[in-house]
Amino acid sequence: MEGHLSVGITFDQPGVGQRLADDTVRGFDVDVAKYIAQQFKVPEKSITxxxxxxADREAAIERGEVDFVVASYSITAERQQRVAFAGPYYIAGQDLLVRQEETSISGPSDLSSKRLCSVTGTTSSERVRQQYAASVQLVEYVRFDLCVTALLNNEVDAVTTDDLILAGYSAKNPELLRLVGRKFSEERYGIGLGKNDDEGRRSINDAIEKMITSGAWKAALNRNFPDPDFEPGPPPTVGQG
Structure with missing residues (x-):
């Protein structure tokens, strides 16, 4: 990581990780990565x-394409077989995004026979099918923006993933989309890095703790999610990944 960092992020999640038309990147995950880089004395211009x-986050780490991944990356036992996690840096909860006029969906149990969209490589839609609505019709795309487009075009009835991601899309389309606002899971967002990179994990944990205690963590959330109707979760306890 000396003098330069290669960081994996999402490019399609407003408020979380998004590449804009001018090729700059923006979002809470981006701000977390920038803060970590700052603690490593790596200037922003030296971040790739x-x-x-x-679906490719573990593989990107294993192939050495990135130094670490900050991409709404939930810490799970299965993923920990392949990569290590620093953090958590945020505790999210799974929720649903629906059209503004939708009245029949107030939680995951209302999704029986409905068309539910999520992204390949996530666990969100399968959780709904297994725990809440066995007859739900699952639709998967490679990116969340494709799910949101399908929702806007009445091709699916709801989109599911973590509330932080969905809040970004609802803020982008406030007259057309809304969060149901009923969280039904706990997702601990971690920063993925090489399986045996214990030193990197400790250093990143130190940086996250400093970001939280300095107030920069809360400021980044407020900056990226200004909607007063969305209430972000409290700071996590770092090191419980």
Whole structure:
């Protein structure tokens, strides 16, 4: 990581990790990565931002394409078989995004026979099918923006993933889309890095703790999610990944 960092982020999640038309990147995950880089004395101009599809995050780390991944990356036992995690740096909860006029969906149990969209490589839609609505019709795309487009075009009835991601899309389309606002899971966002990189994990944990205690963490959330109707979660306890 000496003098330069290659960081994997999403490019399609407003408020979380998004590449804009001028090729700059913005979002809470981006701000977390920048803060970590600052603690490593790596200037922003020396960060290479690489898009990682959600299904490819472990592979990108294993192939050495990135130094670490900050991409709404939930810490799970299965993923920990392949990569290490620093953090968590945020505790999210799974929710649903629906059209503004939708009245029949107030939680995951209302999704029986409905068309539910999520992204390949995530666990969100399968959780709904297994725990809440066995007859739900699952639709998967490689990116969340494709799910949101399908929702706007009445091709699916709801989109599911973590509330932080969905809040970004609802803020982008406030007259057309809304969060249901009923979280039904706990997702601990971690920063993925090489399986045996214990030193990197400790250093990143130290940086996250400093970001939280300095107030920069809360400021980054407020900056990226200004909607007063969205209430972000409290700071996590770092090191419980």
């Amino acid at each position: 931002w690489k898009q990682v599809l959600l």
